[in-house]
Amino acid sequence: AQTVTQSQPEMSVQEAETVTLSCTYDTSESDYYLFWYKQPPSRQMILVIRQEAYKQQNATENRFSVNFQKAAKSFSLKISDSQLGDAAMYFCAYRSAYAGGTSYGKLTFGQGTILTVHP
Amino acid sequence: DGGITQSPKYLFRKEGQNVTLSCEQNLNHDAMYWYRQDPGQGLRLIYYSQIVNDFQKGDIAEGYSVSREKKESFPLTVTSAQKNPTAFYLCASSIDPALGGLNTGELFFGEGSRLTVL
Secondary structure, eight states: OOEEEOOOSEEEEETTSOEEEOOEEEOSOSSEEEEEEEEOTTOOOEEEEEEETTOOSOOEETTEEEEEETTTTEEEEEEOSOOGGGOEEEEEEEEEOOTTSTTTTOEEEOOOEEEEEEO | OOOEEEEOSEEEEOTTOOEEEEEEEOSOOSEEEEEEEOTTSOEEEEEEEEETTEEEEOTTOTTEEEOOSBTTBOOEEEOTTOSOOOEEEEEEEEOOGGGOSTTTTOOEEOOOEEEEEO
16 A cells, blocks of 8 residues: 655745755555645645656646655655745645556545744 | 535534535546545545445545445545544545546545534
8 A cells, every 4th residue: 555654744934935845655656646735724725736657857836846756755845935825734645547456546645744934 | 616515614413423524526527535634644535436326445434434326426424433523524526547637636625524523
């Protein structure tokens, strides 16, 4: 079974600075999807960024970028120019890409990292 | 607007009572999911359904039941057998990643339902 680990329960950053959230995962599969979701105080889950494992290029969405290291099974999220609105719980998640497998369709989440942004 | 609607947002239940949480989506997604969120434990999968009239147990299915009679609807019943039901429940949906498309693999979430057992 796949597992996702976020080793940082809490992180903090000054406004306008850069912060990196860590995520590692364990899988024997070679094709999968990885995601970072944001959960603000409203509790609404919002997709921040995603990465397809077969793509070597790291995904980027405006101020958010990832460092995807497939061999190391690492998927960190970098937030540049941090804003007060970035304060939230961030979840890393894994999804198998193999149709018909026992884990197909399931999204496995890490425990989350609470990000605080200081003005 | 397309989206996922969960109701009720807040629900109180007495011990020994069953309660049903509603989840409706108008995104035309085939797959639907129920997750439970507890402090410090992230999201854990309860049940999921990839097609109408079919569903599979997730990691913590004991004490819960679901049905998928319509594509748009995936209600979750928290039964009296669930020993610690107080939690935040999230419903989600997705297209089948095998179909491809811009949103491959992405889950869309509802706003959640907070269940408290008194």
